[in-house]
Amino acid sequence: MSIAPDRLSPDQDDFYNTLIHAHDGLGIEESHALNARLVLLMANRIGDLGVLTDLIKTARRYSDD
Amino acid sequence: MAYDYTPFPYVAPPGLIGTEPRHAVAIVGAGPIGLAMAIDLAQRGIKSVVLDDNNVVSVGSRAICWSKRTLEIFDRLGIGQRMLEKGVTWKVGRQFYGDNEVYSFDLLPGDGHKYPAFINLQQYYVEEYLVDRAREFPEMIDLRFKNKVIGHRDNGDFVTLEVETPDGVYEIEAGYLIACDGAGSATRERMGLDFKGQTFEEQFLIADIEMEQSPFGDEDVPERWFWFDPPFHTGKSALLHMQPDNIYRIDLQLDADADGKAEAAEDKVIPRIKAIVGDKPFKLDWVSVYKFRCIKLDQMVHNRVIFVGDSAHVVSPFGARGGNGGIQDVDNLAWKLAAVLTGDAPPALIRTYHQERSHGAAENIMNSSRSTNFMTPKTPVEAVFRAEALRLARDQPFAQKLLNSGRLSVPCSLEGMDLQTPGTAQVAPGRAMLDAPLASETGNSWLLNEVQGHFTLVGFGDVLLPDLPSVRRIGINQRADYPCFTAAGGHAIRRYGSAKAYLFRPDGHVCAVFDNPTEQAVLAARERALGAELEEDAA
Numbered sequence: 292m293s294i295a296p297d298r299l300s301p302d303q304d305d306f307y308n309t310l311i312h313a314h315d316g317l318g319i320e321e322s323h324a325l326n327a328r329l330v331l332l333m334a335n336r337i338g339d340l341g342v343l344t345d346l347i348k349t350a351r352r353y354s355d356d
Numbered sequence: 357m358a359y360d361y362t363p364f365p366y367v368a369p370p371g372l373i374g375t376e377p378r379h380a381v382a383i384v385g386a387g388p389i390g391l392a393m394a395i396d397l398a399q400r401g402i403k404s405v406v407l408d409d410n411n412v413v414s415v416g417s418r419a420i421c422w423s424k425r426t427l428e429i430f431d432r433l434g435i436g437q438r439m440l441e442k443g444v445t446w447k448v449g450r451q452f453y454g455d456n457e458v459y460s461f462d463l464l465p466g467d468g469h470k471y472p473a474f475i476n477l478q479q480y481y482v483e484e485y486l487v488d489r490a491r492e493f494p495e496m497i498d499l500r501f502k503n504k505v506i507g508h509r510d511n512g513d514f515v516t517l518e519v520e521t522p523d524g525v526y527e528i529e530a531g532y533l534i535a536c537d538g539a540g541s542a543t544r545e546r547m548g549l550d551f552k553g554q555t556f557e558e559q560f561l562i563a564d565i566e567m568e569q570s571p572f573g574d575e576d577v578p579e580r581w582f583w584f585d586p587p588f589h590t591g592k593s594a595l596l597h598m599q600p601d602n603i604y605r606i607d608l609q610l611d612a613d614a615d616g617k618a619e620a621a622e623d624k625v626i627p628r629i630k631a632i633v634g635d636k637p638f639k640l641d642w643v644s645v646y647k648f649r650c651i652k653l654d655q656m657v658h659n660r661v662i663f664v665g666d667s668a669h670v671v672s673p674f675g676a677r678g679g680n681g682g683i684q685d686v687d688n689l690a691w692k693l694a695a696v697l698t699g700d701a702p703p704a705l706i707r708t709y710h711q712e713r714s715h716g717a718a719e720n721i722m723n724s725s726r727s728t729n730f731m732t733p734k735t736p737v738e739a740v741f742r743a744e745a746l747r748l749a750r751d752q753p754f755a756q757k758l759l760n761s762g763r764l765s766v767p768c769s770l771e772g773m774d775l776q777t778p779g780t781a782q783v784a785p786g787r788a789m790l791d792a793p794l795a796s797e798t799g800n801s802w803l804l805n806e807v808q809g810h811f812t813l814v815g816f817g818d819v820l821l822p823d824l825p826s827v828r829r830i831g832i833n834q835r836a837d838y839p840c841f842t843a844a845g846g847h848a849i850r851r852y853g854s855a856k857a858y859l860f861r862p863d864g865h866v867c868a869v870f871d872n873p874t875e876q877a878v879l880a881a882r883e884r885a886l887g888a889e890l891e892e893d894a895a
Binding site (some may be wrong): 295317 | 457723741744752753754763852
């Protein structure tokens with residue numbers, strides 16, 4: 292699943308706005324911690340090791356470009 | 357070729373030598389909003405006096421992107437075709453990250469519309485066309501240039517205005533004062549109304565350049581091009597638009613702490629432009645450095661003083677929601693004000709202008725603020741999210757949709773508001789009409805030309821319309837004793853359904869839908885749209 296279909300639109304701007312505002316008032320370390328918690332919560336919501344492994348590999352792939 | 361700013365003549369107003377009869381409506385400001393307001397009222401038989409402190413059209417191109425909905429409204433006001441002929445038609449927006457195109461969008465992929473998604477046309481042309489059109493109503497529109505309103509007083513059932521001219525000061529009275537005096541509205545200032553909101557710190561340089569060759573590359577491309585972090589302007593954003601007369605609009609994001617005055621100087625601007633267009637010859641036509649705010653008034657209607665356009669709400673320019681939002685204000689207010697002044701509707705109807713258009717303004721502010729936030733990340737974590745969205749956008753469709761360089765103006769929906777009769781249909785009550793081509797033995801037409809301007813009941817396909825003396829009726833794919841058309845290309849039926857009647861308001865918004873339109877049901881919906889169910893204004 293390296294290329295995923297878009298499932299956010301038409302609410303993508305609402306999502307992005309909520310995500311960014313969740314960081315209001317946090318320092319950079321606190322923001323890293325928030326992002327980490329968010330990844331863990333999303334992982335639990337997805338709950339499928341195969342999907343999660345694929346997502347992790349996909350995200351990592353862009354680091355190596 | 358650069359625009360020729362011919363001044364409009366000043367004529368000494370009668371109020372300087374005697375008392376003028378009370379005007380029905382005084383419009384303050386002869387920009388696109390004030391002029392459109394005067395024309396819309398004139399077409400409905402309402403006279404107005406238009407007062408402007410200046411005597412030329414807009415200096416600089418300013419508002420250039422006019423949306424499909426705006427063009428449809430201008431079609432009703434009589435200048436839509438002229439704008440379309442002169443303007444640059446476009447519908448595709450491309451977004452670049454560095455050198456690479458990451459995502460493009462098509463704002464109007466289908467056919468069967470009289471007007472395109474957008475045209476680009478300098479504000480000075482729009483104002484010129486509106487002045488020409490206004491002059492076709494010499495008995496209805498009293499245009500007064502170099503007439504600066506310096507004071508006003510609301511007396512409860514009329515307003516007194518104090519007006520300064522080159523020949524001295526005079527007073528007039530008007531039933532209503534329509535404040536179309538822009539973002540810096542003196543009317544608003546005098547009333548001390550709170551106008552605070554989000555101010556963005558980033559500054560933008562806006563430049564119109566005139567050049568024979570095209571900065572888009574080898575040939576003219578009538579599109580909207582937006583760069584995140586372009587190679588010619590590292591770390592910032594840039595926007596390029598094409599206008600008529602070989603004029604191109606360039607917007608460049610500057611540092612928040614840049615010296616605006618120094619940045620607007622030719623010796624600073626020209627190297628920035630050369631970084632984009634290379635060695636192709638060009639001439640600077642207009643330069644401005646600006647910051648912007650996103651604000652709206654808490655209340656657009658203050659008894660006999662009504663705020664329209666930028667005087668009531670300002671937005672960031674990304675999304676073309678300023679001028680287009682203001683024209684939708686005019687479209688919403690004019691028929692209501694005319695109905696109240698002719699006694700067809702209770703004064704309370706004017707309150708619904710605030711309900712409906714304040715909602716529109718809030719939607720415009722939300723969208724343009726989000727675009728601006730995306731373009732100018734405020735914190736390191738915001739910058740990281742944006743950078744990664746851009747990285748993923750190379751091949752992930754969802755990330756391409758996240759890129760936000762402006763969500764371009766679309767008509768505001770009035771669903772669920774007081775004037776609309778609840779109902780279910782493909783185009784729900786509250787939404788603006790969708791255009792469609794129509795054919796008949798006597799000639800072809802467009803749905804917008806048949807529907808806009810009056811309450812109109814349209815039967816699409818297999819539905820029978822009742823006999824109604826007070827409501828215009830149109831049939832699509834019907835045979836009846838009222839005007840009937842065929843849905844050319846099937847568009848009208850595809851857009852509205854094959855057995856449904858729709859009642860359109862004079863501004864082209866759907867106000868009710870019917871499977872079985874009885875005379876009683878249609879008239880009740882029309883009365884509701886004219887404010888019959890609103891509580892009366894407190895005296």
